Amino acid sequence: MEESHxxxxxxxxxxxxGDNPKAVDSLTRALSLARAAGDSALEADILTNLGLAVSxxxxxxxxxxxxxxxxxxxxxxxxxLEAVALSDIGSVYMLMGEPRKARQSTAAxxx
Numbered sequence: 001m002e003e004s005h006x007x008x009x010x011x012x013x014x015x016x017x018g019d020n021p022k023a024v025d026s027l028t029r030a031l032s033l034a035r036a037a038g039d040s041a042l043e044a045d046i047l048t049n050l051g052l053a054v055s056x057x058x059x060x061x062x063x064x065x066x067x068x069x070x071x072x073x074x075x076x077x078x079x080x081l082e083a084v085a086l087s088d089i090g091s092v093y094m095l096m097g098e099p100r101k102a103r104q105s106t107a108a109x110x111x
Contacts, residue, residue: 001042004033008046015053023053041081044072048085055092062092 007030014023027050034042047069055062066089073081090105 001033001037001039004030004037004039004042004046007033008042008049011049011053015049020053020057024050027053040072041076041078044069044076044078044081044085047072048081048088051085051088051092055088055095059092059096063089066092 007026011023011026011030014020014026027046031043031046031050034046047065051062051064051066051069054065066085070082070085070089073085086105086108090102093099093102093105
C-alpha cells in the first residue's frame with residue numbers, strides 16, 4: 001500500500017517536469033497495487049491523476065480515467081476528490097473545445 005502512495009507521489013513530480021509518459025508508467029503501477037489492496041479511495045485518486053497525466057495527448061482517454069475516478073470517489077464518499085475530478089473533467093472539456101460540458105461539470109462541483 002505504501003508503495004502505491006509513493007508511486008502516486010512520484011508521478012506528481014513527473015507531471016510537474018512535463019514527463020507525462022513516466023508519470024503514466026508510475027501511476028499504472030500504483031493503480032495495480034491499489035486495486036490489489038482494495039483501497040478504493042487511493043484507486044480513485046490515482047485514476048484522477050492518470051486523467052491529468054494524459055489529458056493533453058489523449059483527452060478522451062483522460063475523460064475515461066476521470067469519470068472512473070469520479071465514480072469511485074463518490075462511492076468512497078470523498079467529497080474533496082470528487083470536486084477535484086469534476087474540476088479536471090471540466091478542464092479536459094475546455095481543452096476539447098466544449099465549454100458547455102465544462103460548465104456543466106463545474107456546476108456539478110458546486111452542488
